[in-house]
Amino acid sequence: MRRRLLKFAAATSLVLCVAMASLWVRSRFAADSLQYTTSIKANRQRLFWATSSSGTCALGVNTTRWPVDFPAGSSGWNVYLKRPPREVRVLEFARQQGREFLGFGAASRRNLLVSHVQGARADEFLIVFPHSIIVVAFAIAPALCAIVGHRRRRRAKRGLCPTCGYDLRATPDCCPECGALAPARPTAAA
Numbered sequence: 001m002r003r004r005l006l007k008f009a010a011a012t013s014l015v016l017c018v019a020m021a022s023l024w025v026r027s028r029f030a031a032d033s034l035q036y037t038t039s040i041k042a043n044r045q046r047l048f049w050a051t052s053s054s055g056t057c058a059l060g061v062n063t064t065r066w067p068v069d070f071p072a073g074s075s076g077w078n079v080y081l082k083r084p085p086r087e088v089r090v091l092e093f094a095r096q097q098g099r100e101f102l103g104f105g106a107a108s109r110r111n112l113l114v115s116h117v118q119g120a121r122a123d124e125f126l127i128v129f130p131h132s133i134i135v136v137a138f139a140i141a142p143a144l145c146a147i148v149g150h151r152r153r154r155r156a157k158r159g160l161c162p163t164c165g166y167d168l169r170a171t172p173d174c175c176p177e178c179g180a181l182a183p184a185r186p187t188a189a190a
Ligand SMILES: [Zn+2]
Pocket: 161, 162, 163, 164, 165, 166, 175, 176, 177, 178, 179, 180
């Protein structure tokens, strides 16, 4: 049961790894964003966003202070796909502020002018990180699972306990060392 759960977790991790790798390749050609905007409360509105562009992922939050008489704007989810990558320059902001290292960074900007509404200002905070680090992180569990599976199969083939490697030729049904029940062995084992 535990092994099955671990296998499921490793398979999920592998799917996420492949998805992130695809997004990484895609980010060279297209910038994608996911945004969530809250409703305006006490003239303040928050925008949470995630962007993938040019080999960089960015997560950010913008807090906008609207003029007093600004009517309630729209809130909810927005998706922007396939924008030109050059339009999204979040990593540059972090670089300009000297807070970028090996593709990791953070940036904050205050009192940004929100151009289309007079008197509206926004504060922005964002972090950036490379797609590659997420791809590597999601690859660890599937790689370990593959290595362990390979070792177990090799041990079983040689008549050893798949769990601890103890020689099971004298006691093929149950390991006297760790108590593991031996799986049905292939009769063609060399
Ligand atoms: Zn054993």
